[in-house]
Amino acid sequence: MKLKYFSAPYLVWMVVFILVPLVMIGYFAFTTDGGDFTIQNVSDVGQYANIFVRSIWLSLIATVICLVIAYPVAFILSRMDKHKQGTMLMIVMLPMWMNFLLRTYAWMTLLGNNGIINNILGAVGLGPFQMINTSGAVVLGMVYNYLPFMILPLYSVMVKIDKSLLEAASDLGCSSASTLFRVVVPLSMPGITSGITMVFVPAISTFIISRMLGGGSNLLIGDLIEMQFLGNAYNPHLGAAISLVLMVIILVIMTVMNQFDPDDQVLI
Amino acid sequence: MENIISLKDIILDFEDNSRVLKNISLDIKDKEFVTFLGPSGCGKTTTLRIIAGFLEPTSGDVFFDGQRINGVPPHKRNVNTVFQRYALFPHLNVYENIAFGLRVKKVPEKEILSRVGEVLELVNLKGFEKRSVHRLSGGQQQRVAIARALVNRPKVLLLDEPLGALDLKLRKEMQIELRRIQQELELTFVYVTHDQEEALTMSDSIVVMNNGYIQQIGTPTDIYNEPVNAFVADFIGESNIINGCMPEDCVVEFAGRRFECVDKGFDPNETVDVVIRPEDVQVIPAEKARLTGIVESVVFKGVHYEMIVDGVDHKWIIHSTKAEPVGTMIGMAFDPYDIHIMKKTPEVQE
Numbered sequence: 001m002k003l004k005y006f007s008a009p010y011l012v013w014m015v016v017f018i019l020v021p022l023v024m025i026g027y028f029a030f031t032t033d034g035g036d037f038t039i040q041n042v043s044d045v046g047q048y049a050n051i052f053v054r055s056i057w058l059s060l061i062a063t064v065i066c067l068v069i070a071y072p073v074a075f076i077l078s079r080m081d082k083h084k085q086g087t088m089l090m091i092v093m094l095p096m097w098m099n100f101l102l103r104t105y106a107w108m109t110l111l112g113n114n115g116i117i118n119n120i121l122g123a124v125g126l127g128p129f130q131m132i133n134t135s136g137a138v139v140l141g142m143v144y145n146y147l148p149f150m151i152l153p154l155y156s157v158m159v160k161i162d163k164s165l166l167e168a169a170s171d172l173g174c175s176s177a178s179t180l181f182r183v184v185v186p187l188s189m190p191g192i193t194s195g196i197t198m199v200f201v202p203a204i205s206t207f208i209i210s211r212m213l214g215g216g217s218n219l220l221i222g223d224l225i226e227m228q229f230l231g232n233a234y235n236p237h238l239g240a241a242i243s244l245v246l247m248v249i250i251l252v253i254m255t256v257m258n259q260f261d262p263d264d265q266v267l268i
Numbered sequence: 269m270e271n272i273i274s275l276k277d278i279i280l281d282f283e284d285n286s287r288v289l290k291n292i293s294l295d296i297k298d299k300e301f302v303t304f305l306g307p308s309g310c311g312k313t314t315t316l317r318i319i320a321g322f323l324e325p326t327s328g329d330v331f332f333d334g335q336r337i338n339g340v341p342p343h344k345r346n347v348n349t350v351f352q353r354y355a356l357f358p359h360l361n362v363y364e365n366i367a368f369g370l371r372v373k374k375v376p377e378k379e380i381l382s383r384v385g386e387v388l389e390l391v392n393l394k395g396f397e398k399r400s401v402h403r404l405s406g407g408q409q410q411r412v413a414i415a416r417a418l419v420n421r422p423k424v425l426l427l428d429e430p431l432g433a434l435d436l437k438l439r440k441e442m443q444i445e446l447r448r449i450q451q452e453l454e455l456t457f458v459y460v461t462h463d464q465e466e467a468l469t470m471s472d473s474i475v476v477m478n479n480g481y482i483q484q485i486g487t488p489t490d491i492y493n494e495p496v497n498a499f500v501a502d503f504i505g506e507s508n509i510i511n512g513c514m515p516e517d518c519v520v521e522f523a524g525r526r527f528e529c530v531d532k533g534f535d536p537n538e539t540v541d542v543v544i545r546p547e548d549v550q551v552i553p554a555e556k557a558r559l560t561g562i563v564e565s566v567v568f569k570g571v572h573y574e575m576i577v578d579g580v581d582h583k584w585i586i587h588s589t590k591a592e593p594v595g596t597m598i599g600m601a602f603d604p605y606d607i608h609i610m611k612k613t614p615e616v617q618e
Contacts, residue, residue, distance in 0.1 A: 164355035167322055170342045171349045172369035172420065182372070186359045 133215030557599020
């Protein structure tokens with residue numbers, strides 16, 4: 001087939017923009033300034049264990065919140081009339097059409113100590129509350145920005161669940177709750193895993209959200225990496241090592257996640 | 269026998285205000301095989317879904333075993349459904365699909381094992397326990413769907429066109445098998461189909477529906493031999509339906525001629541529908557006949573030939589074991605008891 005030559009541009013793309021950078025990260029991570037082999041960089045990553053733990057923890061919380069919010073939304077959406085579904089999906093997608101930075105800036109003005117929320121609360125004699133520069137604000141930013149990425153894969157799996165399956169479950173004695181757990185959840189598992197992936201991965205490596213909403217005390221891995229390349233602490237070797245470790249962590253977590261995918265499940 | 273299900277004056281409107289069921293009243297006896305028969309859109313599946321509990325009637329009452337069950341959700345009703353396209357759970361294997369209802373009811377594992385084994389035997393699927401449902405043929409999926417419903421030992425099994433997706437041969441086998449299961453387990457089956465032959469083969473009693481009304485309820489023989497109106501006659505088997513009138517008792521006039529018949533009790537000169545089954549038309553030499561026509565087409569149907577004969581203002585369908593050449597003039601005759609006279613109230617509409 002001549003058609004396969006059409007994939008050549010993509011191959012070139014992959015090599016130039018994916019393979020080469022990966023090799024470079026590996027190279028930088030295991031070399032000194034002089035180009036000699038070392039594992040010093042990788043072992044130095046250990047100093048930042050607390051930042052790793054915080055990043056994983058905050059993005060985990062954000063992912064769970066996204067799942068809890070998105071699951072019922074996606075389910076209700078998937079059971080609506082076909083023509084209503086389109087409109088509702090657009091409303092879900094609408095925030096994504098705005099610039100990411102703008103959206104996050106908006107939260108800064110909302111949550112600030114002299115921000116809109118505190119002003120309104122102040123008018124009724126409450127507060128002011130410290131909302132900006134907390135880990136809560138970081139999680140809020142993550143949830144707000146990445147929620148559509150959870151809703152969409154869930155919705156696209158749920159919309160394929162035939163209504164008659166839900167009726168069959170109910171016919172066989174399931175209440176609404178047990179229909180949910182015995183039929184809807186198992187059948188939407190692929191959507192759950194890909195939704196978690198699509199929220200967790202960008203959340204764990206973000207640096208804008210923590211920078212803008214978390215202040216200095218809520219540094220995440222993304223901020224740490226950014227500082228090694230663009231900040232005062234300039235050290236691309238350490239930056240590469242941190243990126244490498246982050247990649248391995250994500251890889252491990254994703255492998256564990258995929259175990260829940262029913263397609264790989266061994267039949268009883 | 270007592271009634272297990274009774275529907276009383278059921279009316280159902282859909283959201284767009286169209287009236288789907290327009291006053292359905294019906295009794296289903298215990299251990300009976302009842303078939304709802306009618307063209308698509310007649311309300312037969314809707315009626316079944318009301319019994320199952322997926323739909324609530326706009327007005328009217330549903331009784332199960334003497335108790336009113338309006339508003340009782342499907343999972344609390346002692347009926348199970350075999351769905352049109354089976355609705356097997358794709359994430360479960362054959363065993364788990366069948367065990368589903370028992371698992372929900374927290375039946376002990378040992379009992380589940382023996383009961384699933386029992387129904388698998390009943391539907392001839394022993395050895396398929398661990399098979400994934402994707403790897404079953406249509407007929408096998410159908411059997412799993414039946415087993416999954418039967419394992420719960422419902423009092424009534426509701427079947428929504430369960431054989432619609434199967435090929436003809438398999439469908440005939442399954443018809444006999446379903447009838448056997450129903451008689452073996454002494455269950456009430458409520459069966460929905462648009463296939464009149466299926467209805468005639470399997471049922472104790474047939475409910476013919478059209479336009480949201482029940483047209484006729486009766487045994488297969490009653491419905492076939494004594495259709496109450498032209499719609500039923502036309503829907504159950506093929507029919508010649510001709511306009512006629514009744515000058516006096518036991519005499520009917522159609523196609524400009526008078527014939528002897530066995531019906532009486534009509535007003536003098538009342539206009540009526542005359543129904544004659546294609547197999548009841550006798551072909552006789554044209555010169556001896558009071559009614560003649562020209563053979564338009566002949567189709568071989570296996571057991572018989574189907575001839576279309578152009579008579580006076582009506583094209584006759586005739587089933588006969590002997591074919592006449594196209595273009596010949598033939599005569600037609602009928603025995604008095606083969607002429608069915610129906611009042612000109614074409615369908616139950618009120």
